[in-house]
Amino acid sequence: QKEVEQDPGPLSVPEGAIVSLNCTYSNSAFQYFMWYRQYSRKGPELLMYTYSSGNKEDGRFTAQVDKSSKYISLFIRDSQPSDSATYLCAMSAGNYGQNFVFGPGTRLSALP
């Protein structure tokens, strides 16, 4: 079993839809959770950064962490064509060495 699982997609949604992207993980020591957006031929860009369980909202984006289920989600409201990208989840236990573990990414197409 991989340490972090993420459905690779592709996921196609119409413009204006609500998108739900998810990751599951196996290491209960993870405390810090991140979502990155990666456009084609670009590096990952940090979207959301959360600590422990709970929700965090930033504009059209909401990150949710459920540590009891080892499950994190990213919701995108009112999806736009500019949201078309690959979304990577990442997590860390916060130990020395900062060994972040990344999911393989979900490719999203938000169609006009």
Next chain:
Amino acid sequence: DVKVTQSSRYLVKRTGEKVFLECVQDMDHENMFWYRQDPGLGLRLIYFSYDVKMKEKGDIPEGYSVSREKKERFSLILESASTNQTSMYLCASSWGDSNSPLHFGNGTRLTVT
């Protein structure tokens, strides 16, 4: 805004060549990282550095070495490039505490023929 700059976007090298990938960050970050990204495998850590002249092996250091002579610059070296090192290489940096998120450059697409 944090800027992490990788010197080349695309590189094509021959098997056996020595390859240098350069990365510079402008935010005075203590930590710097080299990852490779392959389809279906996610990002895998090659090496990281938490201070000048310091380095630590990541998950897949074999076939690679690194150099950090200045705080802002972190170099990845492929001593003798092989075809299985064809990949996207991503440099990242972060503040010194272990909780800080990574900030990435735009990557170098390396092809070894």
